[in-house]
Amino acid sequence: MSNQDVTADEGYRRFEEFLDEWSRRDFLRGMGAATAFTVFAAGGMELLAACGGGGGGGGQSSSGTPKKGGHVTEGWAFDIKTFNSMLSQDVYSNLCIGLCLDSLLTTKANGDLTSALASEVPKPSSDGLTYTFKLNKNMKWSDGTPLTSDDVLFTYNLIFAPEYQVVASPRRGDFTQHVATIKAPDPETFVVTTKEPFAPFLAQHAQYGILPKHVLGSLQPAAINTADFNSAPSVGSGPFKFVRWDKGAQVVFDRNPNYYRGSVLLDRFVYKVVPSTIAVGNQLKTGEIDVGQIDPSQVSSLQTETGFGITSFVVPNFQFVMMQLNPDKPAAQILGDKAVRQALVYALNREGMVKTANFGQGEVAKSVEPPTSWAANPNTKPAYSYDPSKANQMLDQAGWQKGSDGIRAKGGRKMQFTVQFAVGSPVLQSVAAIMQENWKAVGVGLTTKTIQFAQLVTLITDTRDFDMILVGFNFTQDPDQAQLFSSAGTRPGGFNGFDFKNDQVDKLLSQAATTVDQNKRKQLYSQYQDIMADQVPAPILYFLKNNYGVSKRVQGYGLGTFDQYGTRPWMKDVWVTDGK
Template identity: 35%
Template sequence: MLKRTTLLPLILAAALTGCGNDSPENSVDYTPEGTKSYGGVYVSASIGEPSNLIPWLAGDAASSEVTAHIYNSLIKYDKNLEFEADLAQSWDVSEDGLTLTFHLQPDAKWSDGTPFTAHDVMATYKTITDPNTRTPYAQKYTIVKEAKVLDDHAFRVTYAEPFAPALASWAQLAILPKHKLDEAEDINTAELVQTPLGTGPYKLQKWKRGQEIQLIANPDSFEGRPNITLLRNRLITDLDAQFLALRKGEIDNMGLKPIQYERLTNKDSFTDRFAKYRYMGRLYVYMGFNLKHDLFKDKHVRQALSFATPRETIINGILMGHGVASFGPFVPETWAENPNLKPYPQDFAKAKELLADAGWKDTDGDGILDKDGKPFQFTVVTNQGNDQRIKTAEIMQQAFKKVGVDMKIRVQEWATFIENPIHKRDFDAVMLGWSLPVEPDPYDVWHSSKTGPREFNFVGYNNPRVDELITKARQTFDQAERQKYLWEFQEILHDEQPYLFLFSPNSLVAIHRRVKGVEPAPAGIGYNFEDWYIPESQRLYNADMIVQ
């Protein structure tokens, strides 16, 4: 499901290969723009089911893809990644940058008809900062010195010291209804987890667990009624099956694997029905080490594995050139990325030298290094349905074997993967991806205070200088000074290699041509989803055929 721009760091899934016959509907002419009108059904697919429909309790893409259509924040990003109004129709920033005053939309309502007010914002703020709320995002809001309701339509926050990502943090926070929060004894198990109530353009119609989620247009949205009446997000965990469904016209979009984009989607039978889009994604894929594991406590071992990693082979082979090698946690070629650093080149000799210096030798001649009688053997875990990551792991497995390291690969269903290896820290290494927010703020993933349960520093990284640099970067509004701190932070990561940063892939998307109003922009695709429409003459089915 394509969604409006979201800013939380999310674990992402890639769209992968498949095959199948074209649908009989390929004889329809989808070139006319038609007349914009309300109605129609848009169908997407996900490889994972949402874990939680309270956005800031979840940390996965499947949840975000749904909740982005249901909830609003105080402000949001426009197509050019500049702030614009959302639940706040305007805002003021004090001269010293420490106070933000939000002037709220007077006509916004919750989808049950209850008026939206500043008391909802305050209730959301109090809930996310409650120590009993299991969220990885709280720290952005606990640093607020004072939050105050000025009147029903004005909300003010004051910080004790500069906080550069302040405005961005309020673009990240989905606002929840006070009257529902008041009813909840425990937000972690509240009704909103399963039955969201928002101010956004869509509201939950039905959740058929293990099958699909349906969202129906909110006719009373303060943003205006969206054109497409019903969104269906189908659970199709096998991406071969997703591609087959796309070819049959059973879903309207998916992310394409590079080989599909290059070789399987160029015939007229496909391009007559689907438009293809390519743009730089705001994410990176990595292998993260459990730094409490004895194997990975020595940075020279991690450096050795980075030298053994064939990044260019992965990019040219698996990505077919649709991506770049990554070396840090920022969007490539942006002001925060340190241009003086480069990805580790593949160098087997250097990898072997570092491993030998760390005491790893093949004493029994079996081709696997050992130390103190134990072989260098570990398992990397990744998620089912993500062929791109699985194939990357397979290439790395063969490369590591050449330097005497035995890496096993385990693939798990998405929910199990998130709950056990990630939340329970039960892993040697994981292969995952992070989406990247517009505002560079590595605190949640890299600060040593964020290693607790369900927080994002699940590899257990701890470096006092990194903590200091991340904090200093947050505490200045001067971009040049922030850049200095963030560049040094990247230099430390580059040396210590707590992650093997692998690549930042391009987004390769196919969308059915019957869907009109798609306008690619720096924000990507989907930022203006509510303006998309399906001309009546090109609809495959209408909402009243689906909703029961």
């Protein structure tokens, strides 16, 4: 039993409290009381992995005279997994990595790239192939060791050099596909030459936390995967330095006195792991945390709180269903049929998911590209409305007939699946319940199963033994989606754990990535989006809107569409009015 399980009496007591937050009338009307309690008692999940730095606006203005000292505690319902930037596969790890390991570049809230370890954002050479990063002078690690281009070269060799192929990075496939050479000609210069013009390069690959060669460089390649540094980084280069990770409870950071950009105002930052996304809102109210992403169910009720403000913005994040397509897996014997996948999407009430499960904090996906992207096409074909009749018709035509138990079958195989997702958020638990109900109505059986977030990531990138996974993904400001949907992403450690392989998609993603002209790129991405709409290998349910609560004692918290995760360039100037 997990720590999310509750007894009936205690569960109903907590359920009554929960309904106060979730709007009793709307929630019960949408789901029914029995289903609602099941959703609550079982737990849920938030959103998965990111493939890079963070995309629009948001943020909190600063007022008053900045003070030095004090701390900020940010609450999340999910623990991190690693401090190794080249192994990281989730946004929560990226957030903590970004606090103690700076990258060459970082991203502003509006998606603009800006300098970090590099003194400026490099422009490609005249042939569009070479990027020359000039590092800031006299940078040091938190232990006083000089930080040079040798550290940068070492870091990128982990996803490039043949001798480091055993390093389980989700980034190697895309990086080696496009990059020809990397070198460090002098201590303050790092040069990357691509095989052809590669438009997403800076957004996709210049925002990884640089790792210390003097700590990790002597390890054998395989040892990088299990290095002590991955869970307790002994040195750093970011605004804060690591103090300790109490797994399942908190990650603690103190000010880095050697930070190359100058003195940080805060003494301490704490990433606190709380029991659920509902607990984030509750602890904002009690003052146990200063900052936290608010569960959609609580946004309305927390608007009147006086101790903190709420900042809201659209994000390039979506919730989607990975469908197993590896022909060696049992579920793929059913899901390998495109008509079946399309029928399953027609059977889903995604508008209901946004309104009921996500309390209106999002929008139904019309494409695989997020609405924050300049390449998004809202008119992709086919378009999927909620149409159970069409779903039934398509499944009938595909030869799947309903049996006496109401479940479809074909050739002795029943159409039933297990969908897995991580504990921690009632939102995805309710989404799974809607999926279960919608698919049951067209003769498809669905069992739901929750697991810990770290296990879910491993399931996607390593073991890959699943029928379906309900999860989220966060994109950079560039529309390239190769790390998730290209064949290269199916390699061990990659994000394409559902084994989607399509030659047309690979070709279009490659062509778009190697085309510099934005209008031409947009045309290629439009074709790509139509193919993805036709194939639906991992149906996008909806795109998200994020809401953060920020205590009024905290000033300068610059959260926005593209800078929530990874290196936060504004953290250096965050301060607290009470100095505590």
